[in-house]
Amino acid sequence: MNFKDILKMTFNLVALYLAGGLLLAAVYAKTSPVIFRKNAQEKKEALQRMMPAADTIKKLGDWYPHDKDAEYFVAKKDGKTIGYIVQTFGKGYSSYINILFAVNDDFVVQRMDILHHAETPGLGDEIALPYFKKRFKGKDLKHLKVVKTKTDKYVQAITGATISSRAVTEDGIKKGLEFLIKALKKGEVEHGASAGRKG
Amino acid sequence: MEHLQEEKVSNLQLIKNGIFKENTIFRLVISLCPSIAVTNSVKNGFLLGVAVLFVQTMVNTTVSLLRRFIHPRMRIPIYMLIISGWVTFVDMLMAAYARTAYKEIGLYIQIIVAFASILARAEMFASKNKVVPSFFDGLGSGLGFLVALLIISFFRELLGRGTIIGYTIVQVKPMLIMILPTGGFLVVGLLMGFFNWIDMRFYGGKGAGGAGGH
Numbered sequence: 463m464n465f466k467d468i469l470k471m472t473f474n475l476v477a478l479y480l481a482g483g484l485l486l487a488a489v490y491a492k493t494s495p496v497i498f499r500k501n502a503q504e505k506k507e508a509l510q511r512m513m514p515a516a517d518t519i520k521k522l523g524d525w526y527p528h529d530k531d532a533e534y535f536v537a538k539k540d541g542k543t544i545g546y547i548v549q550t551f552g553k554g555y556s557s558y559i560n561i562l563f564a565v566n567d568d569f570v571v572q573r574m575d576i577l578h579h580a581e582t583p584g585l586g587d588e589i590a591l592p593y594f595k596k597r598f599k600g601k602d603l604k605h606l607k608v609v610k611t612k613t614d615k616y617v618q619a620i621t622g623a624t625i626s627s628r629a630v631t632e633d634g635i636k637k638g639l640e641f642l643i644k645a646l647k648k649g650e651v652e653h654g655a656s657a658g659r660k661g
Numbered sequence: 662m663e664h665l666q667e668e669k670v671s672n673l674q675l676i677k678n679g680i681f682k683e684n685t686i687f688r689l690v691i692s693l694c695p696s697i698a699v700t701n702s703v704k705n706g707f708l709l710g711v712a713v714l715f716v717q718t719m720v721n722t723t724v725s726l727l728r729r730f731i732h733p734r735m736r737i738p739i740y741m742l743i744i745s746g747w748v749t750f751v752d753m754l755m756a757a758y759a760r761t762a763y764k765e766i767g768l769y770i771q772i773i774v775a776f777a778s779i780l781a782r783a784e785m786f787a788s789k790n791k792v793v794p795s796f797f798d799g800l801g802s803g804l805g806f807l808v809a810l811l812i813i814s815f816f817r818e819l820l821g822r823g824t825i826i827g828y829t830i831v832q833v834k835p836m837l838i839m840i841l842p843t844g845g846f847l848v849v850g851l852l853m854g855f856f857n858w859i860d861m862r863f864y865g866g867k868g869a870g871g872a873g874g875h
Contacts, residue, residue, distance in 0.1 A: 479742055496757040584705040
């Protein structure tokens with residue numbers, strides 16, 4: 463292998479990768495605004511589904527679980543706070559799981575939804591199925607714990623997907639709820655009851 | 662190089678070859694990871710099979726089209742570029758314009774990048790053959806993969822969940838182990854043995870000859 467061969471190989475590789483990169487960049491430029499818009503639309507719809515009883519859902523602020531940009535909201539009905547919605551991220555088996563959950567004003571989980579994940583199909587992806595989502599209803603901070611045996615008191619893990627179940631429950635929702643409670647307390651001290659008084 | 666073309670192998674034969682004689686999983690013994698990880702229900706097996714079928718066909722066609730522009734020593738990184746390029750392309754396109762389908766099949770598209778079967782067909786066939794035969798070879802081996810996944814997932818779902826495509830056949834879950842990875846190993850192993858037995862008993866073959874891979 464002489465210098466000319468090395469040059470040829472380098473040129474071949476660079477040329478083809480450049481061509482491929484340019485093609486993908488063009489597709490990305492075309493599709494990413496559409497993807498962004500549809501993601502935002504879906505998040506809005508998901509928020510409404512989280513708190514069907516609420517007439518207004520107002521953003522309270524941002525927070526950064528796993529250095530990712532997440533938001534939290536207050537849900538009101540007739541001007542009265544009925545609960546909170548928090549977006550959170552849990553570190554799963556093969557992805558960061560983007561979660562949305564709703565608590566009432568006693569900080570008991572009402573609903574949860576998975577906005578995005580890339581867990582193993584057939585095992586971890588069951589976190590997005592209704593049967594798993596239902597396991598969160600009525601759980602407070604103390605009961606957001608994954609248990610491998612059959613249970614209603616805690617969150618029962620998905621068979622074969624304990625890591626994904628833990629990521630959603632403990633790394634995602636539990637940390638999100640802890641953050642929410644802390645943030646609201648701080649808010650009350652800083653600017654009175656206006657930030658989000660616990661009802 | 663283009664020996665298959667000289668022998669006038671018909672396109673139909675190429676497809677049959679991919680399904681039976683050179684079946685990715687049961688004959689070549691490659692891409693076993695997905696065949697175990699993603700076959701615990703018929704629906705999962707089917708979706709992954711369809712995704713692979715599409716990417717395999719597209720990659721084979723592209724590799725064959727570009728084969729004169731690929732430096733022989735640089736071929737593997739360039740095949741990887743073509744595979745990941747197609748996967749990313751389809752992923753972005755579906756995320757933008759086919760949301761419903763994307764939610765079902767998006768996960769499967771993304772994991773295809775690392776499949777040995779796609780690389781193997783590009784190296785074994787598409788890099789040495791013209792575009793049309795390469796297209797049909799990709800179609801055949803993709804179909805072979807799809808059929809294999811359907812057979813595996815049929816047994817696993819039936820034994821593990823007592824259902825077929827979500828429809829309940831028996832009320833109990835007879836053997837939960839079947840939907841766990843362990844069950845995947847058991848079913849793939851037993852089926853491979855079964856097909857080897859058929860091959861030896863009726864066609865005088867020597868069994869699966871693959872080197873293995875993931």
